[in-house]
Every structure is written in structure tokens, then in C-alpha cells.
Amino acid sequence: MKANPFDPITLSKISNMELRARYIVDGVLSGIHKSPYDGSSIEFLEHKEYSPGNEIKHIDWKVLAKTDKYYVKQFEEETNLRCYLFLDASGSMGYKSTGISKFEYAATLAASLSYLFLKQSDLVGLVSFSDRVLHYTPPRSRITHLHTLLKVLAELKTAGKSDTSTVLNNFIEKIGHRSLIIIFSDFFDKVEKIIHRLQHFQFKKNEIILFHILDPYELTFPFESVTFFESMEDERHILADPKSIKRHYLSEMNSFLEQFKQSCFENKIDYWLVDSSAPMDQVLIKFLVRRESSRRLVNKA
Amino acid sequence: MLSFLNPILLLGILGISIPIIIHLINKKKAVSHKFAAIDFLLETNKRILIKYKIRQRILLILRACLLLFLALSLAKPFIKNSGGSAEEKNIPTSNVIIIDDSFSMRYSDRHESFFLSAKTAAKQIVDALKKDDEAAVITCSSQEFQIPQELENDKKHLLNVIDRSQPSFMTTHIAHALDTAVEILATARTSVKRIFLLTDMTRNGWDPHWFKSGYEKLRRHVSRMHILDISEGKTLKNIAVTYVKPQITLSEKNLEALIKVTISNFSSVPVKDLPASIFINGKKLSQGFFNIEANASETKEFFITVEKGKDYYGWVEIPEDNLFVDNKRYFTINAPQTIDALLIDGDPKTNIYESETFYLEKALNPGREHISSIKPSICSVHEINNITFANFNIIFLCNVETLPPEKIHELEKFVQEGGSVVFTLGNKVNADYYNNALSSLLPHRLHSIRTFSSNSSLSEEQPLHLKATERVHPVVRILSETQINTLSTVKFYRIFYIDPNPLGSCKTIFSFSNDTPALIERQVGRGKSVLFTASIDRDWTDFPVKSFFLPIMQQLCRYVTGSISEEISQEILVKQVWRYPCPYDINTIEITNSEGTQTIVQPQFDDNEKYFEYKETDTPGIYAVTANGRLHPQFPAYFPVNIDTAESNLEKIDQKEITAFMGGTKLSMTAVRVSKESDVLLGETKKTFWGYLLFLTFCILFVESFVSRK
Known part of the structure; x- marks a missing residue:
């Protein structure tokens, strides 16, 4: 059977992050033909009769040809999309059971979205964090900004504990109105605290999307033999017989996911649970398709 | 004190280090895995981890114990019980x-x-x-x-x-x-x-x-x-045949042996339908079923038809149990033969109750004719010429005054050839005549009549009583202890004194209370002559109306005719001595025991008594008696030897x-x-318990496999 080219294991063979992002986005766009994020930042509003002082480049020559009168195009205010990508680079994100770690998966997803946004001249900023902000790249819309972001993503290493709520707290003031905030993390943190912080962003009419990246082993716990489990963020460890604890582990995990999902739903936060073994194009397509449909609904409204 | 038969195998105890080492190695060998969602593991595992650790510890202990007990059981430990100091x-x-x-x-x-x-x-x-x-x-x-x-x-x-x-x-x-x-x-x-x-x-x-x-x-x-x-x-449980008693019953047509069998159950469990078989002469003739309560006995009666004059041996048998020795009990039956007795009445009366032979005849055959094994015929002295003595086994001369000389001669010949004669005296007896004419037959010469406190007050002496001189004599042996004790109640008012010197080989069977002989026997040729020194009717004594008169007369009859028929041989227990009077014409007898070993027995002498004594009654069974290789009418053909069932009770x-x-x-x-x-x-008994240890080891193995699988 032919391998899926967007399978994380296949993608992991492409070491260059830019190539990886382009590969995904081009594939995705060729699949759906039209970007749901085509909203130009300059919107035509109405024609106005030319008066001295107006810029000649705004004269609508077609109208002049038809009516033999000078009209200039009048535009709405500039509305560029400002997107902040929060990427969790704590130790736990470095976990990988198969070809690609959660962090690599999240970084690739972040790079793909950056490429997509910048292609539409939107502003994209990047925040990588653990229990503190590791790196912050302010939002820019130039296409050359992509190189900066990809370079940062390529250089990031997972380490330390994660404290998403504290990091978000730092950006409450920095991020203005009507921005898109996308967070990539495994959210092994206090759900209530994270939701509480996100509510602050929502208050400022920011849109929030959470990509909850989890490894398939974390979701299914397929271990067999007695294993010495070690924490990836600190010195904690445990010797356990997986067979005896599997049922309780999965119960705890599902309860956590359910609680998280429920909280997001209640707070109108877009929540995406992503299995890091899932083909990335499918994830992106699903995401974009749902974004477009929700956008249409909003426009209709 | 705990000791071991194979102490070297105790080194195997070191084997308990194996599970500990494996446990530690496994602990180290556990796959190390960095895991992101460790919070969930820690959260879920708090309880389970404790259980897991406990289980691991239990498994460790079980495996260590497994090897420990295995090593111990192979070393065969034992405890010495309270030995000497x-x-x-x-x-x-x-x-x-x-x-x-x-x-x-x-x-x-x-x-x-x-x-x-x-x-x-x-x-x-x-x-x-x-x-x-x-x-x-x-x-x-x-x-x-x-x-x-x-x-x-x-x-x-x-x-x-x-x-x-x-x-x-x-x-x-x-x-x-x-x-x-x-x-x-x-x-x-x-x-x-x-x-x-x-x-x-x-x-x-x-x-x-x-x-x-x-x-x-x-x-x-x-x-x-x-x-x-x-x-x-x-x-211990046991069932035993504890008692077998054969008894001859006579009827008009048949001779039957009634065999009383008692079976005892020496256990706390009742027995149902226990078959008991009667074997006669080696053949199974009858069977009965016993239902015996716990620690109880049951007696049943069996009837066997027998022929007159034949000897039988047999045994009662029950199925084998853990103690088979007492499941068989032996017995013998000596069926009586008919004895023809001639009673010559020397003083017949019109009123038969007053006749001399009235009581004797009734004693010898108390019922109707032929019912007894003794067939008495009465005749007077006048009729005697027409009678041939040889047609009878025994002749009673009861108060006979005289006999024709030819008849005296015939009588002597009769006794010499094996017949028997019994003299009973009375008023008509003349001592001189008897002493002259019948001296070849009389045990003692007659002396004179002596009267004791009779109603005519001729003497002031008290009436005499009777006493048994020899308790073991076959005639006396028939009497029960009570009957022997009541011999003193009989009264003799008149008796014949006799000359103290015997006329031949004589033996006193009964005597009077003043030690004067009452009943004397004399061996004459092959026959016997018996003298009773009083009257056989009630003229001189009340002896004929006493209860023991009948058995004594019948037994006397059987004894002197050499027919011990109704005398069922007394049961002999193992190691008891079999003793029997020796007839005059027998010098040795052969006794064959139940295992077929034959012993020749010589007669013993004790106070003029000649008897055979056999001590080798070591095994239970039927012992056969022969004289010169043939059965002898004076001996039982068999006698049984049985065990003492006091030992059968295994309480x-x-x-x-x-x-x-x-x-x-x-x-x-x-x-x-x-x-x-x-x-x-x-006395230092070694109480071994490696069997228990092995059992314990298997139990632990079972528990270990159960726990480890879980």
C-alpha cells in the first residue's frame, strides 16, 4: 500500500521545516483549491467623484470610459489578520512513541499555518514557551517573515516544565483586539487555570484555537511488560505493571480530555484534539474546512 | 528435637536467594520509558501501586517459601519424641x-x-x-x-x-x-x-x-x-462369632441338632444382613442373616437333621473382616444311638406306681416310647427265661432276689463281651446269695443293711445324703453346678453297707454323706458292672423323685454302654487341655489337629483314674480322635477347639x-x-513430617501460580 505522503513518519524524513510547511500547505490548497483565509486587508467601499487632492492612482478608469466622469475608489479601513501562534516546547512535548514527537508535529502544524497566513499577507507572530516564554517573534505580514519563524521553529528544543497559564498571563496586555490565538500543547496542566486565562483573551474579542497534541501511546497506553516510567520534565518516576493500571490510566485520561473539551465548548473555544500519528494534511484540511463553514455562518449572520 | 535424615540437602535453602535475586534483577531489568503523561500514572497508580508492591512482595515470599519448604522436605526432617534422658x-x-x-x-x-x-x-x-x-x-x-x-x-x-x-x-x-x-x-x-x-x-x-x-x-x-x-x-472395628452351642433335640421321627449361634458386633456402626453360614462335615448346609446393632450381639437358632449314632463336625462362618480369626467358630455334634435297656423288676406290684422299676423306667424314657434314645423294657424274674440278654445293651437288676443259674452264666458272658449290668438293691436282696452267685460281677461284696432315722425309728441317725465323689466323671459331669449342690437334699433312710475290699477294678462315682459308696462301677471284661447300694424305688430313699435322678440315670446308661452320645463335647479353648477317661481296653489314641498333624497320646494315671490328656490345642479347629486308627465308641470322633472371644472386643x-x-x-x-x-x-519415635511439607509446597505452588497469573 502506498504510504500517505502527509503521514508524520513520512514528513519526519523532511528535515527542512520550510520545505515541510510548503509541502503540506501546497498539498492542502491544491486539495481544496481555495483558501478560506482570502480576506484581503483592503476592502472596496464606494465610488466618489474625483476632487483635486485625491490620488490619481485611485481613479477608476473603467468608470471614466463608461461615463466620461472622474470617479475615485474609496476603501474601507485596512483589516489585516493578526495571528499569534503559541507553541509549547516543554519537556513533555518531546515525547514520541513513533516517528515524530508531539513537538515536531505541533511545530510542523504551526509552520504550515504560518505559511498559509503569510501567503494571505496576514500578520503572524510566534511564542514558544515552557513554564516561561522561551522565544517571542512579534507578528509581521511580510513573506520574508516566514523564514524568521521557520528558523525559530527549527532551532527550538523541548525542555523544562510547562506552565501554559502563566505564559498566557504575560500576553494578556500585549495582544490587542481581534487577534487569532492558536495554542499547540499537550496541556498537561491545570485545565481550569488555562481556561481562566483564555477567557481574558476572549474578552478582548480574540479568537482562540487550541490544538491538543497527544501521542497515540498516551491515548491508548499499549504497554505490556513491567516498565519504569520516568517523567520528561522532572525527576519523578514510577515502576508499574502496565497491565494492572491500564484501565485506571485510560479512565483518568479520558476524564481529563472530556473535561477539557467540555470547558472549551462552554467557553466557545475551538478545541482540536490531535493524535500525533494522524496524517497532517487531513488535520489541516479538516481544520480549514470547518473554519470556512463557520466563517460563512458568521458572514450570513 | 528436630533432626534431618538428609541434612546435606538443607543447602537447598540457599535457593531462596534465587527468587530474591530474580526479584531484584527484574526490578533493574524493568524497561525504562520516558513518559509525558506521568501525572496520570502517578494519579491512577497510587492505590494500584501499593497493591502491585504488596503482590510482588507476596510473590517473593511465596517463591522463597516454596524453595525453603522444598529443601526442608527433601532434607526429611523429623522430631524425636520424649526419648530417654x-x-x-x-x-x-x-x-x-x-x-x-x-x-x-x-x-x-x-x-x-x-x-x-x-x-x-x-x-x-x-x-x-x-x-x-x-x-x-x-x-x-x-x-x-x-x-x-x-x-x-x-x-x-x-x-x-x-x-x-x-x-x-x-x-x-x-x-x-x-x-x-x-x-x-x-x-x-x-x-x-x-x-x-x-x-x-x-x-x-x-x-x-x-x-x-x-x-x-x-x-x-x-x-x-x-x-x-x-x-x-x-x-478398630470387628465382628465375631462369639458363641456356638449345638444341642440335640429328639422327636418321634427325626433327630435334630439345634445350633445356637451368637454373633457380636464390636463396632459403633450397626451391621445389616450379615450372612452366617453353617458348615457340617465340610458342606454348607444352612445360612442366616444377622442384623446387629452397634456394640451388641444377636443370637439365632439353626436346625440340622442328624442321624442317630453318627458324629458330626462343623463351623459357623461369617464374611472376612480386618480380624478374620474370630469369623469362624467350630463345633461338634455326637448324635446319640438307641440304647436297649432291660429292667428286671424283682418286686413287681399290681399297682405299677409301687413297682421297683417304675421310677427308673420313667427316668430312662420320660415321654412316650422311642422318644428317648434309651428304650427300656421291663420284665419280672419269672419272665427272664424267655429273654436273651444279648439283645440288650444294659441290664438293670432291680431288687432281684435270685436268678436262675443259667441266666447268671448268661449274664456274666454278656458283661464280659461288652454289655453292662446295674444292680440296685432292696428288701428282697440277700447279701449272701449275691456274694456267692454274683461275685464275678459285683464291684464289692455286700455286707448288711443299715437303717437311718426311718419312720419306724429303728435308728436315731439322720438320713444320709448323696455326694459326688469325682466331679470329672462322665456321669457327674452331666450335672449342672446347681444340681450337684442339691445332691445333699436327697435322703437315704436305708442302704446296703459293702465290704471295703473291691472285687476288681472299681471306681466310686457317688457316695453317701458318711462316705459309704453309693454308686460303684467295676470293669468286667469288656463290659461294666455298676452297683447302687440303695433301692431304685422310693422304699429306701426319695432319690427317684429328685430332679437330678433322670440325668444321672440316663447318663449312667450311656456311660456304661460306652455311648457318650448326648454328651456334646465341652468346648475347648486354645491352649486348654483336652482330657478324657481312658477305657480299659485302649492303650493309646491318636489325635489329629486342624492342620493335619497327628499326635499319639498315652494314658495318664491319677488316683486310680486312667485318662488321656492332650495339651497341644494351639490352633482353633476340629481335632479328630481315633484309637488304633479307627473310631472308638467310647470317644467322640471329634472335638472343637476355639479361640477365646474376649480378645475379639477391640475396644x-x-x-x-x-x-x-x-x-x-x-x-x-x-x-x-x-x-x-x-x-x-x-522410645524416641521419629515423627516425620516431610509429607506435610511437600503438601505445603504444592499448596504454595498453587497459590503462587494463582497470584502471579492475577
């Missing part, structure tokens, strides 16, 4: 080993009997003796034939004595054996004297009376007494009772299974 172990000892050889030791509920187990134990005791120890081996069933052994230290000989010993058919006599043991030990020079008693602990062997004084002997002469319960302390004596019997004697009692593997060493 340290002193006894180091100084020479004197030992008497008493092996219970009573027939209850033949009990077998496994591959070997108790007796064989006792022998094994005895051999082990002998084997365990030290070089300077001395010992003797005795048995405890034969009370009379116990030969005291001497103490010796030749182990080989001692083992031979044990090997040769056989279980007997007798009862246990612990007391006698202890007496013998004390007697042996009294001569010992060592200071430590021990008795080993190997028994099945049945109660009947313990005589409480002996211990009332016997314990003092034990305490004084015995350092320690070891009692080994060979029956391993089990409750055990309580250990507390024994302790009480022994007084202050140092005592150890052990109920031990004696087999080739177990050891009985000078």
Missing part, C-alpha cells in the same frame, strides 16, 4: 521388649498385620541398641507357657527370636508379661532398665487388679516404660487409664505408624 544415652541399658502376640494383633487394615508391624518395630529397637546394651524379647499372650528369656547383647540372636515369633490364637496378658519382664530386669546389673511394650492397646489385655500392686514392682525395677501403640491410635484402653495404672513409673506412650521407613528408636 541424656544419661540413658550414654550408659549401658537393659531392655525387655514385649511383643503382643495375641490374636487381636492379627488385625490388618493395610498391607500388613499389627503383629508384623510390631516385629518391625522390635527389630528397629534391637538395631538401635548400643554395643553394651542388653535385651530380651518376650511375648504376652501365653500366660502359662511364657519362658523367661535371659538378657543378652547378641543382636543377631535377638533378631532371630523376633523373626521366629508368630501371632498366637490366645488373649493378651499384659500383666503376666510385665511380671516376667520385671523378673528378667531384676537380675540385670545395669542401672537403666527399660521395658518396651508393642501392643494394639486393646482393653481386655490390661488387668487392673494386677496393677494395684504391680505398679510398685515396675516403679522399683524399671527406669522407663515405653508403650508403642501399633494400631496408630485408630478405633481400646485410654492412655490416661494406663498412666493411672503405672503409678509413678516413667512412661512414654506413642501411637506411631511403624513401617520400613519410620523409625522407632528406643
Whole structure:
């Protein structure tokens, strides 16, 4: 059977992050033909009769040809999309059971979205964090900004504990109105605290999307033999017989996911649970398709 | 004290380090895995981890125990029970080993009997003796034939004595054996004297009376007494034929033997439909079924038709149980033959009640004609010429005044050839005539008539009574103890005194209270002549109306005619002496025992009495008697020898009772299974328990597999 080219294991063979992002986005766009994020930042509003002082480049020559009168195009205010990508680079994100770690998966997803946004001249900023902000790249819309972001993503290493709520707290003031905030993390943190912080962003009419990246082993716990489990963020460890604890582990995990999902739903936060073994194009397509449909609904409204 | 047969295998205990090492290696060998969602593991595992750790520890302990118990069981541990003191172990000892050889030791509920187990134990005791120890081996069933052994230290000989010993058919006599043991030990020079008693602990062997004084002997002469319960302390069950009594009943047409059979159930469980078979002359003739309650007996009667004058042997048999010796009991039947008796009435009367022979005739045949085995015919002296004496077995001359000379001659010839004559006297008897004409037949010469306190007051002396001169005489033996005691109630008012010198080989059977002979027998040729020195009717005595008149007269008849028919041979128990009067014409008899061994028996003499005595009644069964290779009418063809069923009751004596019997004697009692593997060493019984350990090991293995799978 032919391998899926967007399978994380296949993608992991492409070491260059830019190539990886382009590969995904081009594939995705060729699949759906039209970007749901085509909203130009300059919107035509109405024609106005030319008066001295107006810029000649705004004269609508077609109208002049038809009516033999000078009209200039009048535009709405500039509305560029400002997107902040929060990427969790704590130790736990470095976990990988198969070809690609959660962090690599999240970084690739972040790079793909950056490429997509910048292609539409939107502003994209990047925040990588653990229990503190590791790196912050302010939002820019130039296409050359992509190189900066990809370079940062390529250089990031997972380490330390994660404290998403504290990091978000730092950006409450920095991020203005009507921005898109996308967070990539495994959210092994206090759900209530994270939701509480996100509510602050929502208050400022920011849109929030959470990509909850989890490894398939974390979701299914397929271990067999007695294993010495070690924490990836600190010195904690445990010797356990997986067979005896599997049922309780999965119960705890599902309860956590359910609680998280429920909280997001209640707070109108877009929540995406992503299995890091899932083909990335499918994830992106699903995401974009749902974004477009929700956008249409909003426009209709 | 805990010891081991294979202590080297205790090194296997080191094996318990294996699971510990494996446990530690496994702990280290556990796959290390960095895991992001460790918070969930820690959260979920708090409870489970404790369980897991506990389970791991339990598994570790179980596996360690598994190897520990396996090593221990292979090392074969045992505990030595209360043996002798340290002193006894180091100084020479004197030992008497008493092996219970009573027939209850033949009990077998496994591959070997108790007796064989006792022998094994005895051999082990002998084997365990030290070089300077001395010992003797005795048995405890034969009370009379116990030969005291001497103490010796030749182990080989001692083992031979044990090997040769056989279980007997007798009862246990612990007391006698202890007496013998004390007697042996009294001569010992060592200071430590021990008795080993190997028994099945049945109660009947313990005589409480002996211990009332016997314990003092034990305490004084015995350092320690070891009692080994060979029956391993089990409750023993047994069913036995405890009583068989054949009895001849006469009817007009047939002769029948009524056999009373008693079967006893010596167990706490009732027995249902137990078949009991009657064998006569080797053939099964009858069968009955017994339902016996627990610890009870049941008696049933069986009827067997027999022929007159024939001897029968037989036995009653029940199915085999653990103790088969008492499942068979033997008996013999000697069917009576008809005796023709001629009663010559010397004083016949018109009123038959006053006739001389009235009471005698009624005694010999109390019912109608032919019902008795004795057929009496009465005639007067006048009729005598027409009668041939040879047609009769016995002639009674009752108060006969005279006899024709030719008849006297015929009578002499008759007796010489084996017939019998009985003289009874009376007023018509003239002593001189009798002494002259009949001296060849009379036992004694007649002297004179003597009267005692008769109603005519001729004498002031009190009437005489009767007494048995010889209790063992066949005529007397027929009487019960009560009847013998009532002999003194009979009154004789007039008797004939006789000359003290006998005229031949004479024997007094009964005498009067003044020791004057009353009934005298004389051997004449092949026959017998008997003189009764009083009248046979009521003229001189009230003897004919006494209850014992009938049996004495009938038995006299049978005895003198050589027909002991109705005398069912008395039951003889094993080791009892068979004794029988010797006829004049027999010099030896042959007795063949139940195993076919023939013994020639010579007559014995005791106070003018000639009798045969046979002591080799060692085994139960039917013993056949012949004289010169043929049956003899004066002997029973067979006699039975049976066991004493007191031993059949296997009820055990309580250990507390024994302790009480022994007084202050140092005592150890052990109920031990004696087999080739177990050891009985000078009372230090090795209680082995590796079987339990192995069982425990398998249990642990089972639990371990269950826990590890979970």
C-alpha cells in the first residue's frame, strides 16, 4: 500500500521545516483549491467623484470610459489578520512513541499555518514557551517573515516544565483586539487555570484555537511488560505493571480530555484534539474546512 | 528435637536467594520509558501501586517459601519424641521388649498385620541398641507357657527370636508379661532398665487388679516404660462369632441338632444382613442373616437333621473382616444311638406306681416310647427265661432276689463281651446269695443293711445324703453346678453297707454323706458292672423323685454302654487341655489337629483314674480322635477347639487409664505408624513430617501460580 505522503513518519524524513510547511500547505490548497483565509486587508467601499487632492492612482478608469466622469475608489479601513501562534516546547512535548514527537508535529502544524497566513499577507507572530516564554517573534505580514519563524521553529528544543497559564498571563496586555490565538500543547496542566486565562483573551474579542497534541501511546497506553516510567520534565518516576493500571490510566485520561473539551465548548473555544500519528494534511484540511463553514455562518449572520 | 535424615540437602535453602535475586534483577531489568503523561500514572497508580508492591512482595515470599519448604522436605526432617534422658544415652541399658502376640494383633487394615508391624518395630529397637546394651524379647499372650528369656547383647540372636515369633490364637496378658519382664530386669546389673511394650492397646489385655500392686514392682525395677501403640491410635472395628452351642433335640421321627449361634458386633456402626453360614462335615448346609446393632450381639437358632449314632463336625462362618480369626467358630455334634435297656423288676406290684422299676423306667424314657434314645423294657424274674440278654445293651437288676443259674452264666458272658449290668438293691436282696452267685460281677461284696432315722425309728441317725465323689466323671459331669449342690437334699433312710475290699477294678462315682459308696462301677471284661447300694424305688430313699435322678440315670446308661452320645463335647479353648477317661481296653489314641498333624497320646494315671490328656490345642479347629486308627465308641470322633472371644472386643484402653495404672513409673506412650521407613528408636519415635511439607509446597505452588497469573 502506498504510504500517505502527509503521514508524520513520512514528513519526519523532511528535515527542512520550510520545505515541510510548503509541502503540506501546497498539498492542502491544491486539495481544496481555495483558501478560506482570502480576506484581503483592503476592502472596496464606494465610488466618489474625483476632487483635486485625491490620488490619481485611485481613479477608476473603467468608470471614466463608461461615463466620461472622474470617479475615485474609496476603501474601507485596512483589516489585516493578526495571528499569534503559541507553541509549547516543554519537556513533555518531546515525547514520541513513533516517528515524530508531539513537538515536531505541533511545530510542523504551526509552520504550515504560518505559511498559509503569510501567503494571505496576514500578520503572524510566534511564542514558544515552557513554564516561561522561551522565544517571542512579534507578528509581521511580510513573506520574508516566514523564514524568521521557520528558523525559530527549527532551532527550538523541548525542555523544562510547562506552565501554559502563566505564559498566557504575560500576553494578556500585549495582544490587542481581534487577534487569532492558536495554542499547540499537550496541556498537561491545570485545565481550569488555562481556561481562566483564555477567557481574558476572549474578552478582548480574540479568537482562540487550541490544538491538543497527544501521542497515540498516551491515548491508548499499549504497554505490556513491567516498565519504569520516568517523567520528561522532572525527576519523578514510577515502576508499574502496565497491565494492572491500564484501565485506571485510560479512565483518568479520558476524564481529563472530556473535561477539557467540555470547558472549551462552554467557553466557545475551538478545541482540536490531535493524535500525533494522524496524517497532517487531513488535520489541516479538516481544520480549514470547518473554519470556512463557520466563517460563512458568521458572514450570513 | 528436630533432626534431618538428609541434612546435606538443607543447602537447598540457599535457593531462596534465587527468587530474591530474580526479584531484584527484574526490578533493574524493568524497561525504562520516558513518559509525558506521568501525572496520570502517578494519579491512577497510587492505590494500584501499593497493591502491585504488596503482590510482588507476596510473590517473593511465596517463591522463597516454596524453595525453603522444598529443601526442608527433601532434607526429611523429623522430631524425636520424649526419648530417654541424656544419661540413658550414654550408659549401658537393659531392655525387655514385649511383643503382643495375641490374636487381636492379627488385625490388618493395610498391607500388613499389627503383629508384623510390631516385629518391625522390635527389630528397629534391637538395631538401635548400643554395643553394651542388653535385651530380651518376650511375648504376652501365653500366660502359662511364657519362658523367661535371659538378657543378652547378641543382636543377631535377638533378631532371630523376633523373626521366629508368630501371632498366637490366645488373649493378651499384659500383666503376666510385665511380671516376667520385671523378673528378667531384676537380675540385670545395669542401672537403666527399660521395658518396651508393642501392643494394639486393646482393653481386655490390661488387668487392673494386677496393677494395684504391680505398679510398685515396675516403679522399683524399671527406669522407663515405653508403650508403642501399633494400631496408630485408630478405633478398630470387628465382628465375631462369639458363641456356638449345638444341642440335640429328639422327636418321634427325626433327630435334630439345634445350633445356637451368637454373633457380636464390636463396632459403633450397626451391621445389616450379615450372612452366617453353617458348615457340617465340610458342606454348607444352612445360612442366616444377622442384623446387629452397634456394640451388641444377636443370637439365632439353626436346625440340622442328624442321624442317630453318627458324629458330626462343623463351623459357623461369617464374611472376612480386618480380624478374620474370630469369623469362624467350630463345633461338634455326637448324635446319640438307641440304647436297649432291660429292667428286671424283682418286686413287681399290681399297682405299677409301687413297682421297683417304675421310677427308673420313667427316668430312662420320660415321654412316650422311642422318644428317648434309651428304650427300656421291663420284665419280672419269672419272665427272664424267655429273654436273651444279648439283645440288650444294659441290664438293670432291680431288687432281684435270685436268678436262675443259667441266666447268671448268661449274664456274666454278656458283661464280659461288652454289655453292662446295674444292680440296685432292696428288701428282697440277700447279701449272701449275691456274694456267692454274683461275685464275678459285683464291684464289692455286700455286707448288711443299715437303717437311718426311718419312720419306724429303728435308728436315731439322720438320713444320709448323696455326694459326688469325682466331679470329672462322665456321669457327674452331666450335672449342672446347681444340681450337684442339691445332691445333699436327697435322703437315704436305708442302704446296703459293702465290704471295703473291691472285687476288681472299681471306681466310686457317688457316695453317701458318711462316705459309704453309693454308686460303684467295676470293669468286667469288656463290659461294666455298676452297683447302687440303695433301692431304685422310693422304699429306701426319695432319690427317684429328685430332679437330678433322670440325668444321672440316663447318663449312667450311656456311660456304661460306652455311648457318650448326648454328651456334646465341652468346648475347648486354645491352649486348654483336652482330657478324657481312658477305657480299659485302649492303650493309646491318636489325635489329629486342624492342620493335619497327628499326635499319639498315652494314658495318664491319677488316683486310680486312667485318662488321656492332650495339651497341644494351639490352633482353633476340629481335632479328630481315633484309637488304633479307627473310631472308638467310647470317644467322640471329634472335638472343637476355639479361640477365646474376649480378645475379639477391640475396644481400646485410654492412655490416661494406663498412666493411672503405672503409678509413678516413667512412661512414654506413642501411637506411631511403624513401617520400613519410620523409625522407632528406643522410645524416641521419629515423627516425620516431610509429607506435610511437600503438601505445603504444592499448596504454595498453587497459590503462587494463582497470584502471579492475577
